[in-house]
Amino acid sequence: MIDNFKKFNMPRYEQVRWHIQTLLTESKWDESTPLPTEQDFADKYQVSVGTVRKAVEKLVEDGVLIKHQGRGTFLKKPDFNTSLLRFYKFRDQEARYVIPTGVIKKITLIEAVDTINKTLNIHENEDLIYIERVRIVEDKVILSERIWLPKNRYQEFIGLEPKDFENLLYPFYYKKCGQFVSSAIETLFFITDHIDPYLDNTQHENLVKVCRIAKNLEGDPVEYRESYGLAEKFSYESQII
Known part of the structure; x- marks a missing residue:
């Protein structure tokens, strides 16, 4: 799945970020449901946990996701x-x-x-x-x-x-x-x-x-x-x- 982006010369973490964002959109993700763990995403996309973490952090910076200590990472609902x-x-x-x-x-x-x-x-x-x-x-x-x-x-x-x-x-x-x-x-x-x-x-x-x-x-x-x-x-x- 990730290999489909090779021709675009897109950084690995950006590829993962795009896939996570697409997952949230297409699955109509419930904002009260935590996202899969970084290890789960790493296994799914066959990348390192560090790459997933960078992708998730970028989505947090963009205001798409929010992290709750001890609870996980969630889709962020703008106020x-x-x-x-x-x-x-x-x-x-x-x-x-x-x-x-x-x-x-x-x-x-x-x-x-x-x-x-x-x-x-x-x-x-x-x-x-x-x-x-x-x-x-x-x-x-x-x-x-x-x-x-x-x-x-x-x-x-x-x-x-x-x-x-x-x-x-x-x-x-x-x-x-x-x-x-x-x-x-x-x-x-x-x-x-x-x-x-x-x-x-x-x-x-x-x-x-x-x-x-x-x-x-x-x-x-x-x-x-x-x-x-x-x-x-x-x-x-x-x-x-």
């Missing part, structure tokens, strides 16, 4: 709620920080949208699944989201109703369609003259727009999302260590 809290801090009536609840308002199948299809790197004529979602704290909408998904990756969503969705979307993507979101790129803008029906804002209130391209383990886009929130609620926080 996208932490990403949200970089931009907005939400408190309840007792001044405690809270994670907003997600509620699906609309899901429908739509025709291709040129700019969205290009962003998702799919055929220009491929249909899309379109979702409108809000994030709520104490019965108040604080974020409004528009989400576009490639139809071919989310066939199981066709026919679902808003009530069928769970609070957290990314675990639901994985459970229902086998789409594991491994990373994302976010771009932030301040915008004006945008009225959002869920935020109930006025034309004179500035909004923050966060565009996110979510990717799978192979680096392919699996979701494009636009999130809108009131600029007056915006704050940026970044920890530098």
Whole structure:
């Protein structure tokens, strides 16, 4: 199996890294299940344990895997709620920080949208699944989201109703369609003259727009999302260590 890569002149550990990543993707690996041991991988791919260890360490550096002392190595689940809290801090009536609840308002199948299809790197004529979602704290909408998904990756969503969705979307993507979101790129803008029906804002209130391209383990886009929130609620926080 590893010998198939000889013609690419790829380092041995990179070959092993690619095979482990492919295994995780194709087998829809459960993030609560530890990976085989380094010795198991060494036997499987007929390489040294040192080569496997280097491949695993690289996947840990890439944020694909995480090691737990005494428990093993696991598929890492990104914490996208932490990403949200970089931009907005939400408190309840007792001044405690809270994670907003997600509620699906609309899901429908739509025709291709040129700019969205290009962003998702799919055929220009491929249909899309379109979702409108809000994030709520104490019965108040604080974020409004528009989400576009490639139809071919989310066939199981066709026919679902808003009530069928769970609070957290990314675990639901994985459970229902086998789409594991491994990373994302976010771009932030301040915008004006945008009225959002869920935020109930006025034309004179500035909004923050966060565009996110979510990717799978192979680096392919699996979701494009636009999130809108009131600029007056915006704050940026970044920890530098």
